[in-house]
Amino acid sequence: MASFDAVNYSLRPSKAIQRQLVFEGIRKLHERLRLSDSVYVGLGSVWFTDFVLAHEILNINDMISMEVDDIGFARAKFNAPYATVQVRKGSSTDTLPELLADRYINKRPWVVWLDYDGGFDEGLMDDVKLIVENVPSNSTFLITFNAHEMNYGNAKERPERIRQLFGDTVPDNLSKKKCKTPRLRHTLAGFAVDFMKSVAATGRRKEAFVDTVQIVYQDGAPMVTVGGMLAAPETVNKIRDAAGNAGWRCRPERVIRAPHLTIREALALQAMLPSEDSLNRDNVQEAGFDLKVEQIEIYEEYYREYPKFAEVRT
């Protein structure tokens, strides 16, 4: 089933938070490196939520969405949010080589986000290789994939399956424990980053892959977003500094598992923030309702990124 039939994107608060964090992170790096005239390449589906953020936060005009499904393609063209959004019919594997050969865009920095619902598989592996080896200098590249265990075979088979997917970077003695919930998602995120780095290092390009984003979030299934920049040698340290800074928010240690709040609940919590002391359960109960401690902590950490329902516009 195509993703737009499966779920309404605007109802996934963790995903929305993750998206905000990522685009804010890219904005900081673009400012630091004084990058402009970027191109956005993604899988806009019929919602184009990431495209709206790319335009609003990163000021990107030229944007390309890839859509393989016939009906999806017709709907995507209808729903394209801006005049400068181009929808290309075809899979990413077929479309990306054409885009990489397009002289109008292949000298400018790209922001590519392959935001999938499925698990990391051979198809995504091929796309990662293609992008990391060929994307223009100082491009940002992100992938999102499903980290649910069963995408990677049963517990016994999983270490070998993971080795098949990520190759030499996976140690021969990868334990079964690292391939089970809850560690699997971080294991996958780590190997996906290592895989991107090793593809960049073994290719013939002078740019190194500098990782900047590693986020696990969960609305339904656990999802992993990892990415970074194909950094020209003179920009490597600037990117590392920015992404190693205490204020860098694209590598949270904990899984973003945002509570599903009603508008009334969200507004009540928001009215107590920012606050010098952390919000606790008593505060919430005093406000007239209740939440788990983890939910309160996540909300407090990300209330500025928590989706405001009025913002849903597509």
Add this chain to the structure above:
Amino acid sequence: MSDITAKKAKASPTKEFFVNMITRDITLEDSILDLIDNSIDAAWQMAGSHAMTLGDDTDLSAFKITLTLSEDQFTISDNCGGMTLDNAVDHAFSFGRKASQEREEFSIGVYGIGMKRAVFKLGKNVRVRSQFRGDNGSPLSFAVPINVTDWLADERPSWDFDIVEDDVRSEYGVVIIVNELTWPAKTAFGNPAFVENLRRMIARDYSLHLGRGLKIEVGDEQIIGANLELAMSEDFSPMRISYEDKQDGESVSIEMLGGMAAPPPDSVEPDDRFDGDKRFGWYVACNGRIVMAADKSSIAGWGTKDWPQWHRQYAGFIGIVLFSASNTAALPLTTTKRSVDQSSDVYRSAQLKMRDLSKVWIAYTNQRKQALEEAKRKEAAARAVPISLVEVKPAIALPSLNVQRVERPANVHYSVPVQRMKRLARALGNINLTYREVGVRSFEYTYDDFVGDE
């Protein structure tokens, strides 16, 4: 006329030419292994320098070698006793070995070039530090700082490096710190696949030392030595022999083992297992250091006179030859220690035995095709034994099989999208099933549904 004959045409090499020459044919990995070799030689000397045979049980557990690799710096440190000041002054930093130099017995370092070649390959700013026990028993420390760029630019004839005093540390040993890494080193050390492959290489090439307790750490991770094992049962027993030979008048001891390490593949089609036969083939060790691993090429002898080329059908076989000699120059080592010197006499005579052993295995893999079920049953009954526990036996023993005529087979070959293949494998119970296995099972399933019992 006399004026002319008094002149000489200059032939002294420039440093730059020399450095380029010695570093061009060695890989980064081999340079790092060269440094590990030096540490191991020091440890082996501390442990009493003798031949490393399989039966020998030297305890190396007191010794530790630690490597750190990052995009900015490389370090290696050991607690293997350190290099003496005399050694540093006279030998360790000179290029090549003087004929008069006293040898380290049963060592792996041969040409007196490893450390210099390695550091030049790695970076431009080097500091070699050593702490050793002085004659009066107290610790002495010194350092040799090398600024490669300045050293190359200095055209005066002396190629010497300065030796300076250094702080006293807690352990006797050598520390080498390399900064201002070369571009290839920088790129490689930032590549997780390179680092993981280096760990694999260390686990394999030093498996005999690691098995004796030596500790090697790469980036906080202790390396576990690869196990070389051969299968034994009533039907299967590996060959294990030992003999003495001479190379240029120097004696060399040889141990040779070989047999089944794993059952051969059912199919010889190239399949989806990317590392299907990676560990099989011939291994050669010189004074304990594995210099050739899982060889399937003409270097071992495959595809040379009277010895068929390697074929997937032969997978499952492992053969090991250990050469040891007090004089390292008698060993069949190449300068990179990544292969064997095929012109070596001791190696060439060993090759004849290697060939004969390989051919017995080849014959078995041919025969088993006609008695596959029986062979598989017998193979499954064999258990893996570490090579050091394999019994001495002049020849390999393999099961005799009741060969039966098989019905003429039909071979099937077709392509489907990999995602669909993986989905079907998962539905059939194991996402890692080989494509062949998925094919066979879906054939059986369909056959049962549409044809059933005849």
